[in-house]
Amino acid sequence: MKSLRLVIPYFRDRWIEVALGVLFLIIVDFLQLFIPRIIKWVVDELTAFQIDLPRLWMYALYMLGIGLLIGVFRFGWRHFLIGLSRNVEEGIRNRLFSHIQTLSASYFDKTKTGDLMAHATNDIQHIRMAMGMGIVALTDAIVLGASAIGFMLYINVKLTLYALIPMPLIVLGARFFSKKMHRYYGEVQGEFSELTEAVRERFAGIRIIKAYTRKATELSFFAGKSKAYVQSNMRLVRITGSFFPMMIFFTNLSLAIIIYFGGQQAVRATITPGDFAAFIIYLRLIAWPMMALGWVTNLIQRGRASLDRVNTIIETEPEIIEPASPATPLETFKRITFEDISFSYNGNLRSVLNNIRIEIQAGEILGIIGPPGSGKTTLLNLLPRLYDVSGGRILIDAVDIRKMRISDLRRLISNVPQEPFLFAGTIRDNITLADPLIQEEALMEAVEKAALYETIHSFPDGFDTLVGERGIILSGGQKQRIALARAFLNDAPILILDDPISQVDVETGAGIIRSISQMAGHRTIFIVSHRLSAVRFADRIISMVDGRIVGSGSHSELLETNRYYSKTYHLQELEEELDLHAY
Amino acid sequence: MHTDFGYFEEDSMGKPYDVKLLRRLFPFTKPYRMLLFGSIVLVVLITLLDLALPYVTKIAIDRYIVPAKYTVSTDAGEQQGEKKRFYIVDLEDPEIKTVVKKYPRLFQTEGSVSRIEFGELNKIESRDLSLLRSNDIRGIVTAAAVFLILIFASFCFNFLQQMIMEYTGQQIMHDLRLSLFQHIQSLSISFFTKNPVGRLVTRVTNDVQNMHELFTSVISFVFKDLFLLTGIAAVLMSISWRLALVSFAVVPVVLFASFMFAGKARNVFRTLRIKIAEINTTLSETISGMKVIQLFGMETENFKRFKRINHENYMAGMRQIKIFGIFMPFIEFLGVLALAIVILYGGSGVLKESISLGALVAFISYVRMFFRPIRDIAEKYNILQNAMASAERIFLILDTHEKLPQPESPSDAMLPKLEGIAEVAMENVRFEYIPGEAVLKGVSFKVQTGEILAVVGPTGSGKTTMINLIIRFYDPLSGRVLINGTDIRSYPPSLFRNRIAMVMQDPFLFSGTVRDNICQGNRQVSDEEMAEILKASNCRSVVDKMPDGLDTVLSEGGLAMSSGERQLISIARAMARNPDLIILDEATSYIDSETEEKIQNALVNLMQTRTAIVVAHRLTTARNADGIIVMNRGRIIETGTHDQLMAHQGFYHRLNLIQQVKAEA
Structure with a gap:
């Protein structure tokens, strides 16, 4: 029940409203008991012919007055208690959202968007229902149940005990069923998440689906997910569907017991027939609270399963954490150093980066080239701490970037992602x-x-x-x-450009590169590109293969020492010249 | 950062038409008519059982506990008219006779029967009393047993009913989801540009779910309530029709109030449905754009935006509470009002002796019963409003026919056959996304089997649009797109799409294994073929680096892969399709020149018996092409083979140089 800590604060902060709501609910419950009393008075007085028309009017007005009061108080508890649940809904959703925003890139590599969407809507809705109607039904069940039992005890203690024989069964049954319900609700909500993600992914990739004529395949895939959801619901309803009638059955069982024992006692004149009759009436009064209890169990188990799911996300610690005592924010800096960097994703054994050593002075431009999967983008992701290095350190001047406040660090950087x-x-x-x-x-x-x-x-x-x-x-x-x-x-003083002109034509690209090269000296620039024209003006270019730096130097140096660089350059030089003339 | 949440706001809707909506939902329930009917029968049975239970207790009391065998005492000395209850025993039973003889003062014997005043029974010893009333005790035991059987039956029926209803409801929802999904899938691309994914997802998942209660409880319980209502109304009428009519006076008010509130409730529910969709849309956008949000420190701003939408959702929720907070108590109050009227009118009737007291008492208890189903129905009617708000949104999508016109043909046999794509052509094609903004202004070209056509030109010149028209994501405004000389509009899209493979600018992969992504699940690819595909697409090294090779499961869209790697996989996917026509739209933008060149060479081999259309910014691609189209601002400004183009531009010597470099590689 650790996840309860998500909702407790709302009760603490709004305890006055909760208390008022519960109070109003209890008032309504008691006021409702008055109406039968008035009817009894009227009938009694009519029996004895002790009533006249004005008095009849009086009673009718009494009733209307009570009816009005009930209405007002009902509005009150609805407003306070169900209002609270809306409040919880809003609060938890905000909390979930702002928490998700703090999570690191690696979390989103493995978490599905549709899953998070299901959390923010479906699950939070379940929590809301458990909070709102859950509290109401629970209060009702307790108040009405307790008062009915009170009346019964007042009439006959022994019979009451008889009537309560099924109670332990109810408690045991409820416990047994609650556990199962909780589990199956968890499964149902999990399947709902899967379903949501399946839909989301298919609509996001609709162009591929159409171009590859996969509509039928995707429909049957989706049908499979939907079927799985239906099946998990059916597994659940075996529990909920037997639990609810079971609660009614046990309540009725009390009645059967009373008929059996109480009936015999009445025959043997141990109790009066009147007691017996009254007893049965009160037992019927218990039926509603028992049903409410069944309902409450259902709602609460559903809400709990959802709360647990939401809590799992909220308890996920961001992998990129703020330092305990952050360094003072830098305004300017002299150099950035990558000190023996190695990196692998999610504890994966295969490392993406190995022994990367770079030192770049402020105002310099560093070009990075290499084939797909050589680790260029990963390297750029390390500087703004989208991921943290697995080994080595990145220093700005002498400060490890992990010692800086994340927002201070990121404020230094301006970024153009690859996509x-x-x-x-x-x-x-x-x-x-x-x-x-x-x-x-x-x-x-x-x-x-x-x-x-x-x-x-x-x-x-x-x-x-x-x-x-x-x-x-x-x-x-x-x-x-x-x-x-x-x-x-x-x-920002640092500019990270990951393949910034990959999708623009050569002429436009050349214009952009001109703008970038003019920033030299003002900004420290990291630029990855497959087009060498975008990096050739860099102060230094590194060539990467399989997570290692295999060549480093200026354009002219690399042209002589690095085969990959020179070959690519020749390919592109001709191409671009040709291109420029083509228009 | 947004003035509103998305590009296109959802329309607010007009007057609700529940009947129309229900009629449209009806077909979905049709396959399950028998089940629905069965569940309604069960509900009625359960109701009957519920009503039978008090009857059993009544019998236990009347027949066994307080047997109605009483006589009126006319003894002198007693007050006149006083009734006395006697217990009468049959003396033929010898055991009873001994008991009666034991207490001569208590019993009055007349012939073979003897009677004892009811109040005197407790003066008899308990053991004797048991003997005396052994029949009653047996009766009580039987009554308890019958009661037990009834409640057990009720338990079984209830369980069965819930199972059936859940099954039916889930099946209906399943069908609804499927037809919605299928429908959305079949809509044209332009629909997807207008509707954010988050919204569509909400419709298929949350909105269908929102109708759960409608299918699982509302349908059968409304029948139960109506059944009860007519039953009780009949009883009321039979007791006193005048009183019944008077107490029914509030029913029109109930109806009126329900309709009034239903309209308000619907508005709120509509807002709630829209807000939930907005929440999903914002969330989905935030997650996709998380890197940008974090890198540019936009968290606070973005959170503010989300908070606003979430708060609007909250406000709508509070309005709903207010509406229901007034409506439900109001209906209950009307119940009290009816009771008050009965008391007043009936009471004065008793005073005037036009109605008996017993009738009034019975009437009162029935009136109280009468209001329960009314309240239930009123409540269900409003639950219905919630479901209907979702149904509206769902049917709004189902009613969208933003589809490209399908070829009309009486039978499949009449449809044109497509044995293979031999020629693709455009004939003076014009196109615009937004009226008045032409994107293509009269484009014509032709490409034949074994040829590679390169399309080059600055960004925004209409290259991708042209591709979109060839695969028929859109239809041209005028002009024609031809495959084998026939307008593609006369083929069913799947016919030619099956023979086309396309690699798009944005490499989209599905979650699943790398193998599934390449094979697309619908084609058996042998190991040798796969090896060739991986080699041709340069994917070998990408796959080798993965922990489980081809069977590595990619998380959402292969997010953990680099863009270049994803592009390579999507090229492999296109090759695995074994197409007649392959379209590469900036397919190598994230790939370095060396790898690109290898792919190009593989493509040239692959394309000898096929057709290829390649969109590129880099001319490396164009070098190998049989024809080049140079586009600018929606027009083809230059066209020809590479040689022609080069010659035209006086570039022939440059071409030689290129070949030289190629030879070196």
Whole structure:
């Protein structure tokens, strides 16, 4: 029940409302007992002919008054108790979301988006239901159950004990079933997550599905997931479907026992027939709280299973952690040092980077080249601590970056990832990241540098063009240039460019590279590219293969010493010259 | 960072039409009619059993505990009219006779029967009393046994009913999910550009789930409630029709209130459904863009945005509480009002002696019973509003027919056959995504088997759009796309898509094994073939690096792989399809020149009997092509074979140099 700590604070913070809600609920329960009393009075007085019309009116008005009070208090508990559950829903969802944002890149490598979506909607909804109606039904069950038992004890202690014979069975049964319910609910919710992810992935990859005529395959895959979900629900309903009738059965069993024992006692005149009759009426009163109890168990087990699931995420510690005592933030620095870096993903044995040693002075440009999978992107991911090194250290001046506050570190860095990511908003928002303080001139300058100005102006809505989910309406090259403009606008001293011109044509690419080379001296730049024209101006270029640096030097040095570099260069030089003339 | 949550806001909807929606849901329940019917029968049986239980206790009391064998005492000296209850015994039983003889003062014997005043029974010794009333005790035991059997039967029926309902409900939901999924899958790409994935996912998963209660409890319980309602109403009418009509006076108010609140409730539920979709969309966007969010320190801003949507969800939730908080108590109050009316009207009736007291008492208890199903139905009606808010969204999608027109043909035999793709051509194709913004302005070209066509040009010049038209993600505004000289609109899309393999700019892989991603699950690829594919696509080293080789399970979309590696796998996927036409759209943008060149060479070998269309920024690609199209701003500005193009530009000597470099490699 560790996961309960997620909801307890809400009770603590809003205890007045919870207390009021429960109080109102109890008041309603008792007020409801009054109505039969009034009816009894009326009937008694009618029997004795002691009533006249005004008195009848009085009783009717009494009833209406009580009915009104019940209504008011009902509104009250609904507002407080169910309102609390909405509050919990909002709070836990916010907490889940902000926690997810702190998790490291490695977490998202292994966690499915659809799974997280199911957590944020389906599971949190279950928690809400358990909190709201759960509390209500529980209070009801306790109050009504206790008062009915109280009445019964008042009439006849021995019979009451008889009537309570099935109680231990109920408790045992509830315990047994709760455990199973909890487990099966966990399974059902797990299957729901799978289902969500299956749908999400298929809609995200709809183009591949269509192009590869996989609709039928995907439908049957999805049908399989949906079937599995149905089956897990059926496993669950074997439990919930027998639990609920079982609660009713045990309540009725009490009645059978009372008929058997109480009936015989009444025949033997040990108790009066009146006692017997009254007893049966009160036992019937217990039926509702018992059913409520069954319902509560169901809701709470479902909520608990979801709470456990949500809690698992919230308890996931980010792998990238803030230092206990962060170093003072740097404004400027002299050098960045990669000291014998090695790295492997998720404790995987195969290392992606081996013994990387680089030292780069502030204002220098470092070019990185190499075939796919040689570790270029991984190397760039280490500097802003998307991942932490497995061995060695990265130092900015003399400070290990793990000793810096993460936000301080990242503020030093501006980044263009390999696959540009755009948010569903306007182009302006995507470049400025909705920073209202950005000056129009700065924006224009960044856009010019990214060779984007004319493109944006060719759109009828210009900067206010909405780009759709992940920038879906734009071409690859347009997205990439928006990501570039975003990074140029951010005036951080370090600029990381991961293959920044892979999707733009050579001419545009050349313009962008010109902008980048003009930043030399102002910014420390790491640039990965498959196009050597994008790195040839670098102060130093490293050539990577299989996670190792196999060549290092300036353009002219590498041209002589590194076969891969020189061959690629010749291939591309001709190509680009040809290209430039082709237009 | 957004003025609104996405590109296209969801429409708010007009007036709710529940009947229409229910009628549309009806076909989904059709295959399970028998089950539904069975469950309704069970519910009725359960209700009957529930009603029978009090009857058993009544019999136990009336027949055995307080037998109705009483006579009215007319003894002088007693107050007149006083009734006395006597217990009457049969003296023919010898055992009873001995008991009666033991207490001569208590019994009055007349012939073969003897009677004792009910209140005197407790003066008899317990053992004797047991003897005396052994019949009653047997009766009680029987009653208890019958009761036990009934409740056990009720238990079984209840269990069965729940199983059936859950099964039926789950099956209906399963069918609904499937048809929704299938429908969405068949919609054209333009639909997906307008609807964020998160929203569509919400419709297929959460919204269908939201109808769970409708299918599992509402349907059968509404029948039960109606059944009870008519039963009780009949009883009420039979007791006193005048009183019954008076107490029914509140029913129209209940109906009116239900309709009034239903409209309000629906609005709130609609908002809730939209907000849940927004939550999912934001979440899915955040997770995909997490690196950018973290690198640019946007966490706070992004959280604010999420918090706002979440808070709107909360506010809608609170509105729902308010509406229900007024509605439910109001219905209950109407129940009390009806009771008050009965007391007032019935009470004065008793005073005027137009109605008997017993009738009034019975009436009161039935009126109380009457309001329970009414309240239930009112509540269910509002649960229905929730389900209907989801149903609306679901049918909104099912009603979207944003599909490309299918060739109309009376039978499959009439459809054009496609033995192989021999020629792909475009004829003066114009296209625009947004009206008025032409992306392609009259594009024509032709490419034949064994040829490689290279498409080059600056970004945004319409290259990808052209590809999208060839595979018929969109239809041209005017002009035609032709395969083997026939407009592709006259083929079913799967016919030609089956013969095309495509590698897109954004290498999308599915979770699953590398092998499944390459084979696409629907083609048997032998080990030798696979080895060749891996070699041709340069994937060997990528696969070798993986812990389980080809059987390595990729997590979501192969996120842990580098973009270049994913691109290589998607090239292998295209090759494994063994297509007539292969389309590479910037397929090597994340790959270095050396690897690219190897792939190019493999492709040239592979393409000898096939067709290839290759979009590239880099001209390395174009070098090997049989024809090159140079595009700019939606137009083809230059076209020809490489040789022609080179000659035209006076570039022939450069071409020689390229060949020289190739020879070195």
